Amino acid sequence: MFCGCPTAFGAAPNTQTCPVCQGMPGVLPVINRRAVEFGIRTALAFNCRINTACRFARKHYYYPDMPKNYQISQYEEPLAEEGWLEIDLPDGTTRRIGIERLHLEEDVGKLVHEGTLEAAQSSLVDYNRAGVPLMETVSRPDLRSPEEAAAYLKAFRAVLVDLGVCDGNMEEGSLRCDANVSLRPRGAATLGTKVEIKNMNSFRNVQRALEFEIERQARALGAGERIVQETRLWDAERGYTRAMRTKEYAHDYRYFPEPDLPPLALPDAWIDELRRNLPELPRARRHRFVTQYGLPAYDAGVLTQSRALAEYFEQAVGEFGNPKIVSNWVMSELLRALPGDDERALRTTPLTPARLAGLLRLIDDGTISGKIAKDVFERMLRTGEAADTIVQREGLTQVADVGALAAIVDRVLADNPKPVEDYRRGRAAAAKALMGLVMKATQGKANPAVVTRLLEEKLSDAKGGQL
């Protein structure tokens, strides 16, 4: 945030540090313009008011992960305030979740205990992460259930990833969440004492931790106990929260304006430019997919789970048309092979949107059956070849020639007296079995419509006793 150190995840300990982020005497911090830009873009995406005169503050505390004994953060004059993020809930309703503030700060280092925390003989400290730019948002107490909290976090992450300000990787600590839980009697306006939960590193764990904590507090309140304001840790392995420390208050930190950094004057022209260049955000895109392409809301939700996937879909529609057919193929075959949030894989797959369109055209003009198309799809993924190349070389072209198919149908009927007999006794399901046998005899290449017609003709003859 205030030096030029790299921020790559997983580097050897203390290889991405410098005197500034280690807090050596005599060094001076310099504000990272790019980090401020990312903060403004995010604040705009969350509909916040930007404080054109914001400043940094020192937050004092003693802990060996922060050698200078204070962290440069923002306090009374954060980068942005009073925004919101809308979330769509499974029941089809929309909720607007308030965002109280968004501020910038530097991350701290990490203590590595040799063995377990309780039994460790020594602890080591890794300052690689110290000084890494952090953006923190505080939402209003608008979330009402663990499900809503998970929906909020997912929507939140999608915006950050789309803006390109964060890779959203919770396991690597790129996105972290601390949650506050406070209960109140049904109908009461004032919330009870809040408890903060830390250490949740996945959407699933956030939901589990909140479920546990709500239950714990409800039980305590039910037994007439008081809830104390504290910070608790989520233990994912054992599935419970445990007390970490009683809650600290702002005055504990002795905040004061950072004397080494001037107040940040943000020019309106810069903010306007960043506002103009905001990309289309996931929720807007999802609604556009419904109105522009006439897709069901479900499809639109799946197809907009990442920008790369949405772009893939739109390019394929541009080449082929028929959004619903493209959607079906993307949602089933493509997503089975390439996860929707694997943006790199989606952008580099040899099965490009144009290639998918080529495959869909072959089905559309009757060259291949839908069943064969699924095999061709697999091969395209593996070999990177175009659909027509594979179809021609392998001789997969659909057989629609009535004469050729009639001969095959006759042979199948002659070889399989049992289903024919069943059909004669009025069991319509037998026609399906026969259809399968014909498709098998042609290695899936028979045109299903032609086979159906032939079977109907010949089996109605059969009912007449001519077969």
Ligand SMILES: [Zn+2]
């Ligand atoms: Zn540094």
